[in-house]
Amino acid sequence: MSKWLLINPPTGKYMRETRCQAPLKGTIASYLRPPLDLAYIAGAVYLHGCQSLIIDYPAEEKGWRDFEKDLLSYEPDYLVVNTTSFTVSKDLIACKIAKKINKRIITTAKGAIFYHGYQKVFELSEFLDIAVINDEEMGFGEIASGKKLSEITGIIYRSEHQVIKNEPRTITHLDSLPYPRRELINHRLYKRIDTDEMQTSILIGRGCENGCIFCVAPIVNGNKCRYRSFDSVIEEINLCINNYNINSFTFYSDTFTNDRDWVRKLCKNLVHNNIKINWLCSSRADCIDEETLILMKKAGCWGISIGVESGSQFILDKINKKITLSQVSDTVELCKKHKIVTLLHFMIGFPWDDRNTINDTIRFARHLKSTLVDFNLVTPFPGTPLTKMLQKSGLILDEEHLEGTNYQRAMIKTFYLNNDELEKYRNKAMKSFYLNIFFYINSLKQIKSVKHFIKCTSIMFKKILISFLR
Numbered sequence: 001m002s003k004w005l006l007i008n009p010p011t012g013k014y015m016r017e018t019r020c021q022a023p024l025k026g027t028i029a030s031y032l033r034p035p036l037d038l039a040y041i042a043g044a045v046y047l048h049g050c051q052s053l054i055i056d057y058p059a060e061e062k063g064w065r066d067f068e069k070d071l072l073s074y075e076p077d078y079l080v081v082n083t084t085s086f087t088v089s090k091d092l093i094a095c096k097i098a099k100k101i102n103k104r105i106i107t108t109a110k111g112a113i114f115y116h117g118y119q120k121v122f123e124l125s126e127f128l129d130i131a132v133i134n135d136e137e138m139g140f141g142e143i144a145s146g147k148k149l150s151e152i153t154g155i156i157y158r159s160e161h162q163v164i165k166n167e168p169r170t171i172t173h174l175d176s177l178p179y180p181r182r183e184l185i186n187h188r189l190y191k192r193i194d195t196d197e198m199q200t201s202i203l204i205g206r207g208c209e210n211g212c213i214f215c216v217a218p219i220v221n222g223n224k225c226r227y228r229s230f231d232s233v234i235e236e237i238n239l240c241i242n243n244y245n246i247n248s249f250t251f252y253s254d255t256f257t258n259d260r261d262w263v264r265k266l267c268k269n270l271v272h273n274n275i276k277i278n279w280l281c282s283s284r285a286d287c288i289d290e291e292t293l294i295l296m297k298k299a300g301c302w303g304i305s306i307g308v309e310s311g312s313q314f315i316l317d318k319i320n321k322k323i324t325l326s327q328v329s330d331t332v333e334l335c336k337k338h339k340i341v342t343l344l345h346f347m348i349g350f351p352w353d354d355r356n357t358i359n360d361t362i363r364f365a366r367h368l369k370s371t372l373v374d375f376n377l378v379t380p381f382p383g384t385p386l387t388k389m390l391q392k393s394g395l396i397l398d399e400e401h402l403e404g405t406n407y408q409r410a411m412i413k414t415f416y417l418n419n420d421e422l423e424k425y426r427n428k429a430m431k432s433f434y435l436n437i438f439f440y441i442n443s444l445k446q447i448k449s450v451k452h453f454i455k456c457t458s459i460m461f462k463k464i465l466i467s468f469l470r
Helices: 034-046 066-073 094-103 116-126 136-144 217-221 232-242 260-272 290-298 311-319 326-338 355-368 385-393 420-432 435-445 450-468
Strands: 002-008 015-016 020-023 053-057 078-082 106-109 130-132 155-157 160-167 201-204 247-251 278-283 302-310 340-349 372-377
Touching: 002 034, 002 136, 015 136, 020 435, 034 053, 034 078, 034 136, 034 201, 066 094, 078 094, 078 136, 094 106, 106 136, 116 130, 116 155, 116 435, 130 136, 160 311, 201 232, 232 260, 247 355, 260 290, 278 420, 302 326, 311 355, 326 355, 355 372, 355 420, 372 420
Parallel strands: 002 053, 002 078, 078 106, 106 130, 201 247, 247 278, 278 302, 302 340, 340 372
Antiparallel strands: 015 020, 130 155, 155 160
């Protein structure tokens, strides 16, 4: 029986899903999520008789010395490092430490950075043996089975001083994945942003068909939407309720409402089975109608995260967003009507952005009067059409642009504005929304109790302060 240590390394608090990478510091709507992807990997290797330990070092406020102690006490045969594109070189220090303690340990990693530019990442750390991409659970499972690396699809590995990338893999039916080993997660560390209730994530689907030029979702999860069966989702929800007393969830999918028939069936099942939970999800502005929204509300939906990106229709068309400003307005109004919190995400600094388009974005965000808004600077992730275009146009300021940065630091310029100007506009956008009395009046409408008011006020004040004083 081999032993696996799966970690979020002690390099900062981030949302670390392969598709969704975001620093918690300086953002409004980001929150600490449980390492569900690591729990899925643990479930996959468990099928081959392997023992696992999951440690989220940032969440547990632990450091590298704690990691060394855990290596010595647990003595794993395999290490899995969950990386982000912002922290990858620091993350891979874990491989060096592990090899120093045990030369025979097999070091592995996962993360969006390995889908493009993996050669550079392997050069960063001579101590990394294997990276796994494309429905990662199955690749890790086959490694655990002892299968030859040359025969495992969806992995990148070292062989005689060469770095070899095998053919990709795609799982058609997500129900073929084993359930995540939630018993390995310290659920008390992960809480709903406004109430402090324990909150966990449920994988709903993977893939996105829309092709926004800045997004890594089609790269890491494919351009075809794949969903679990709603029976499988409901069974896992019941496991969380009965085994961990968790009633608050994030329904994790690249676009939860893309298949509205599936969503309606899920909601009807939740209502029919009298499953009392609270949940939030992500959606596009063009994927919500009132009938679906009413069912979602009835089934426990309290919040929807929507990527708007820009308040300029010209910019939306240039980035291939395939939505209109009127669709955004209609969707936000529908959510208000049915008392569902909206978390809107805007991006500042697309190549075609100038003062007028950015001011249009700020005005539009204020006009919508959403519950929460995040304004982030455009970040060029490797492999996206946007990054290729920026490189060709010479708008990326540093080829090593992602390492050590975040969504509040401009690493590109536009055709009209430099990086310093973009950062100033981002700050202006934040202040125009959160230093506006109408934001607080609107927020008061969401308050359910004195305790809720105190909690929301303290969280929002802290996040806003950090954002302004970064």
